[in-house]
Amino acid sequence: MAEDQDKILEEVTGGEYKYGFYTDIEMEEFPKGLNEDIIRLISAKKNEPEFMLEFRLKAFRHWLTMKQPNWAHLNIPPIDFQDIIYYAVPKKKPELESMDDVDPELKATFDKLGIPLDEQKVLAGVAVDAVIDSVSVKTTFKETLAEKGIIFCSISEAVQEYPDLVKKYLGSVVPHQDNYFGALNAAVFSDGSFVYIPKGVRCPMELSTYFRINAMNTGQFERTLIVADDDSYVSYLEGCTAPMRDENQLHAAIVEIVAMERAEVKYSTVQNWYPGDKEGIGGIYNFVTKRGICKGDYSKISWTQVETGSAITWKYPSCVLQGDHSVGEFYSVAVTNNYQQADTGTKMIHLGKNTRSLIVSKGVSAGKSQNSYRGLVKVSKKAENARNFSQCDSLLLGDKCGAHTFPYLEIANNTAKVEHEATTSKIGEDQIFYCNQRGLSTEDAVGLIVNGYVKEVINQLPMEFAVEAQKLLQISLEGSVG
Amino acid sequence: MLVIKDLHAKIDDKEILRGINLEIKPGEVHAIMGPNGSGKSTLSSVLAGNEKFEVNEGSVSFNGKDLLDLAPEDRAREGLFLSFQYPVEIPGVSMVNFMRTAVNEHRKYREEEPYSASEFLKLMREKKKLVEIDSNLTNRSVNEGFSGGEKKKNEIFQMAMLEPKLAILDETDSGLDIDALRVVANGVNKLKSPERSTIVITHYQRLLDHIVPDYVHVLYKGRIVKSAGKELALELEEKGYDWIKKEFED
Ligand SMILES: Nc1ncnc2c1ncn2[C@@H]1O[C@H](COP(=O)(O)OP(=O)(O)O)[C@@H](O)[C@H]1O
Numbered sequence: 153m154a155e156d157q158d159k160i161l162e163e164v165t166g167g168e169y170k171y172g173f174y175t176d177i178e179m180e181e182f183p184k185g186l187n188e189d190i191i192r193l194i195s196a197k198k199n200e201p202e203f204m205l206e207f208r209l210k211a212f213r214h215w216l217t218m219k220q221p222n223w224a225h226l227n228i229p230p231i232d233f234q235d236i237i238y239y240a241v242p243k244k245k246p247e248l249e250s251m252d253d254v255d256p257e258l259k260a261t262f263d264k265l266g267i268p269l270d271e272q273k274v275l276a277g278v279a280v281d282a283v284i285d286s287v288s289v290k291t292t293f294k295e296t297l298a299e300k301g302i303i304f305c306s307i308s309e310a311v312q313e314y315p316d317l318v319k320k321y322l323g324s325v326v327p328h329q330d331n332y333f334g335a336l337n338a339a340v341f342s343d344g345s346f347v348y349i350p351k352g353v354r355c356p357m358e359l360s361t362y363f364r365i366n367a368m369n370t371g372q373f374e375r376t377l378i379v380a381d382d383d384s385y386v387s388y389l390e391g392c393t394a395p396m397r398d399e400n401q402l403h404a405a406i407v408e409i410v411a412m413e414r415a416e417v418k419y420s421t422v423q424n425w426y427p428g429d430k431e432g433i434g435g436i437y438n439f440v441t442k443r444g445i446c447k448g449d450y451s452k453i454s455w456t457q458v459e460t461g462s463a464i465t466w467k468y469p470s471c472v473l474q475g476d477h478s479v480g481e482f483y484s485v486a487v488t489n490n491y492q493q494a495d496t497g498t499k500m501i502h503l504g505k506n507t508r509s510l511i512v513s514k515g516v517s518a519g520k521s522q523n524s525y526r527g528l529v530k531v532s533k534k535a536e537n538a539r540n541f542s543q544c545d546s547l548l549l550g551d552k553c554g555a556h557t558f559p560y561l562e563i564a565n566n567t568a569k570v571e572h573e574a575t576t577s578k579i580g581e582d583q584i585f586y587c588n589q590r591g592l593s594t595e596d597a598v599g600l601i602v603n604g605y606v607k608e609v610i611n612q613l614p615m616e617f618a619v620e621a622q623k624l625l626q627i628s629l630e631g632s633v634g
Numbered sequence: 635m636l637v638i639k640d641l642h643a644k645i646d647d648k649e650i651l652r653g654i655n656l657e658i659k660p661g662e663v664h665a666i667m668g669p670n671g672s673g674k675s676t677l678s679s680v681l682a683g684n685e686k687f688e689v690n691e692g693s694v695s696f697n698g699k700d701l702l703d704l705a706p707e708d709r710a711r712e713g714l715f716l717s718f719q720y721p722v723e724i725p726g727v728s729m730v731n732f733m734r735t736a737v738n739e740h741r742k743y744r745e746e747e748p749y750s751a752s753e754f755l756k757l758m759r760e761k762k763k764l765v766e767i768d769s770n771l772t773n774r775s776v777n778e779g780f781s782g783g784e785k786k787k788n789e790i791f792q793m794a795m796l797e798p799k800l801a802i803l804d805e806t807d808s809g810l811d812i813d814a815l816r817v818v819a820n821g822v823n824k825l826k827s828p829e830r831s832t833i834v835i836t837h838y839q840r841l842l843d844h845i846v847p848d849y850v851h852v853l854y855k856g857r858i859v860k861s862a863g864k865e866l867a868l869e870l871e872e873k874g875y876d877w878i879k880k881e882f883e884d
Pocket residue numbers: 645646650668669670671672673674675676677686
């Protein structure tokens with residue numbers, strides 16, 4: 153019987169990665185390596201104002217003084233930062249007016265990805281910015297948004313068009329000193345998205361960005377900045393994929409969110425970077441810093457993430473709850489299979505009075521993977537009546553994987569109420585058999601059980617994404633049960 | 635319908651079924667009784683395809699097919715239903731979603747179109763009425779937080795939804811109050827037809843007052859040691875199992 157289990161495990165943990173194709177687009181690439189010249193070149197290429205070059209160089213010089221961190225529960229091979237290309241652009245980089253102008257190869261890529269760049273999805277009301285190998289290719293729906301005064305464009309464009317906003321907010325939530333990969337990103341980021349929602353405006357549609365790493369040996373360093381002014385609301389989605397390659401690729405992104413008085417920002421990610429093959433060869437190193445600040449009173453930031461991809465994920469979307477009565481939420485599903493490693497969680501930093509935070513983390517581990525939740529709840533001295541509730545659940549499929557939970561508490565105010573609940577469970581053979589007996593295959597049973605287990609998080613996603621995420625979960629795990 | 639020949643099954647090298655012979659024809663109701671630990675649940679598990687148990691001898695044919703050769707889900711799709719003695723909870727999976735997947739898998743197997751959401755809900759309403767199950771239960775996650783009685787009723791509801799050819803009820807009556815017992819018995823009786831057969835595993839005559847068996851078998855130490863008509867159940871009720879145990883002590 154143990155053999156049977158192994159066989160099923162073998163067969164199905166290899167739900168093959170669907171997005172591993174490579175698109176042959178002519179690229180303009182910089183030489184490999186990183187130094188001040190490369191940074192000046194990036195900045196010049198992008199025709200950036202002086203303050204941006206300063207921003208980058210400052211970050212770079214600081215980065216040189218830093219050391220690559222060594223995290224407890226991740227096994228990260230040394231990365232040769234001189235062996236990475238820091239800038240790669242589709243050569244026919246056009247001013248795109250309509251879909252007809254998009255490179256057909258690129259369009260084919262989008263089609264394969266099911267990216268909603270086409271009419272159909274435009275009708276569905278999704279505004280999309282697609283970033284391929286560091287450069288933003290197209291933002292749809294700009295005009296509709298512009299009528300409301302909403303800015304949704306690539307960060308490069310924002311640097312040109314709205315330098316004051318960029319200067320004011322870029323690096324204000326994640327300063328370049330923050331961490332090693334954050335500093336690297338600040339030095340070399342090539343593109344990403346920028347969102348500004350003016351006072352009192354409710355963004356009428358989901359804004360969404362798709363990131364794709366295509367070229368070989370390139371690192372991807374996007375930078376996203378979202379500013380929601382007083383009394384505004386926006387829901388933002390991010391998706392990502394990468395081709396299958398034997399070497400590891402580095403993805404070091406930064407997302408910064410600023411929510412002013414009574415503003416609300418919902419940020420959802422479905423992360424499906426290439427996870428490497430069944431033997432653990434290749435795959436994306438996903439080292440991402442995501443942080444939002446609830447600056448204004450009664451503001452709210454909510455992170456929802458579904459993490460199924462990447463060889464290694466290191467990511468802690470966080471909320472700094474500065475405004476009184478502000479709210480931070482973190483909903484996460486992290487799935488690891490084969491040799492994937494994930495160390496993810498959140499930080500909730502309570503600074504204002506009556507601030508509340510909620511953490512719901514669901515880890516699913518299969519194969520020989522390692523899945524850790526790491527979360528910090530910090531209540532500062534002045535944060536009267538702070539509330540936190542954390543629920544961290546782990547589900548194990550098979551007995552060769554690991555799940556770990558590291559909750560950290562730093563409470564400096566005794567009016568705080570902090571609750572933490574954690575569970576670890578296994579999909580039981582008896583559950584599977586019960587489903588089998590009702591006519592469900594083992595794969596369908598696992599899919600159903602896992603989707604049931606993560607429902608609370610998936611329900612936070614916008615409808616369209618929720619369906620995609622469910623399918624993705626099923627594919628990532630197909631039958632990996634013992 | 636079902637022909638079991640010299641069936642042996644073991645777990646961890648411990649032989650639990652030690653040569654079962656049983657034939658069930660369409661439309662028949664067979665009761666299987668016997669002391670705890672004699673292998674009744676094991677027999678149902680083995681028929682349903684639970685891989686925990688290893689079949690080391692014997693054959694089972696189900697409507698002409700080699701049952702032991704089929705995957706558990708295919709046995710179900712062929713029309714074998716097991717009402718579990720201890721139904722498991724599946725948190726987060728809604729009954730509606732679960733049953734819809736199950737019903738449509740059965741339909742797919744028969745090369746029928748899957749039910750649309752509205753067709754399915756209609757079927758569910760009908761069956762809920764048939765087995766008098768509370769809407770509350772079908773709006774919840776599969777068996778999660780159900781009382782013992784609710785779990786058993788839910789098994790009968792699922793049976794009604796899937797319309798099996800052979801239903802095995804493993805102590806579905808244990809722990810039920812009179813009302814729940816009536817619901818279970820009615821459910822079974824309403825589904826009765828000349829094509830459908832039922833195996834009722836029970837300790838109590840009270841269920842067999844409602845579901846009248848054509849045959850009663852006593853399973854003891856992995857073998858069927860006695861078979862007779864419905865009067866055997868009454869005799870067992872009166873005399874217990876001791877006389878059987880004595881007779882077959884080895
Ligand atoms: N999973 C198992 N592992 C080991 N022994 C088992 C297992 N399941 C059942 N048995 C044993 O098999 C025998 C028959 O059990 P069971 O079929 O449940 O009996 P019944 O349903 O007639 O009460 C018992 O001795 C029981 O201890």
